[in-house]
Amino acid sequence: GENVEQHPSTLSVQEGDSAVIKCTYSDSASNYFPWYKQELGKRPQLIIDIRSNVGEKKDQRIAVTLNKTAKHFSLHITETQPEDSAVYFCAARGTSYGKLTFGQGTILTVHP
Amino acid sequence: DADVTQTPRNRITKTGKRIMLECSQTKGHDRMYWYRQDPGLGLRLIYYSFDVKDINKGEISDGYSVSRQAQAKFSLSLESAIPNQTALYFCATSDLYGLYNSPLHFGNGTRLTVT
Numbered sequence A: 001g002e003n004v005e006q007h008p009s010t011l012s013v014q015e016g017d018s019a020v021i022k023c024t025y026s027d028s029a030s031n032y033f034p035w036y037k038q039e040l041g042k043r044p045q046l047i048i049d050i051r052s053n054v055g056e057k058k059d060q061r062i063a064v065t066l067n068k069t070a071k072h073f074s075l076h077i078t079e080t081q082p083e084d085s086a087v088y089f090c091a092a093r094g095t096s097y098g099k100l101t102f103g104q105g106t107i108l109t110v111h112p
Numbered sequence B: 001d002a003d004v005t006q007t008p009r010n011r012i013t014k015t016g017k018r019i020m021l022e023c024s025q026t027k028g029h030d031r032m033y034w035y036r037q038d039p040g041l042g043l044r045l046i047y048y049s050f051d052v053k054d055i056n057k058g059e060i061s062d063g064y065s066v067s068r069q070a071q072a073k074f075s076l077s078l079e080s081a082i083p084n085q086t087a088l089y090f091c092a093t094s095d096l097y098g099l100y101n102s103p104l105h106f107g108n109g110t111r112l113t114v115t
Helices: none
Strands: A004-007 A009-014 A019-025 A032-038 A045-051 A056-059 A061-068 A072-077 A086-093 A100-102 A106-112 B006-007 B010-013 B019-025 B031-038 B040-047 B064-068 B073-078 B088-096 B110-114
Touching: A009 A019, A009 B040, A019 A086, A019 A106, A045 A056, A045 A061, A072 A086, A100 B040, B006 B031, B006 B088, B010 B019, B019 B031, B019 B088, B019 B110, B031 B064, B031 B073, B040 B064, B040 B073, B073 B088
Parallel strands: A009 A106, B010 B110
Antiparallel strands: A004 A019, A019 A072, A032 A045, A032 A086, A056 A061, A061 A072, A086 A100, A086 A106, B006 B019, B019 B073, B031 B040, B031 B088, B064 B073, B088 B110
């Protein structure tokens, strides 16, 4: 089955800096890669996703890049703010009908 | 507001007890999932159901069972709870848009402690 590795497990940045979280996946048939943000005590919520026919996608301060050849994808957050502090999860889906496999999560802390 | 509701929000139980976690949704989605969250391990799939008559094991189904009572209801049971089942449990839903699954929508979670 699919295996997703996520790094780093914790990331601490100063407000205004950029943050990058990286994930690798094992199944070359995976074609959908979402990112979820989980604030303390709350449910995970989708913040951005990308399909395998696209190399990059942006939404304001967040972007995701995908390298299918290397089987890795990354989340980029620019101009970080304290409210970006949360746990971030990457995930991969093997087929259109398949289920999501999640990475281990990254605890991002943005210091004012 | 269409949502995914889990009950109870918190539960403390003793080793060996049977416990049921419930999930209901008003999103009208066909697909429902149970995930378990542990620190450093991410979200791991326990069971999933693509419609009322469909039940599938996920990656960590041992010690758990599920019941899909209706399109809107999906419950998770621990037949004989053990301490290493202490975790945060999430129900989630999704739908099929053409050939693609929609994103997952998570419930608020149930924090289960087994003593």
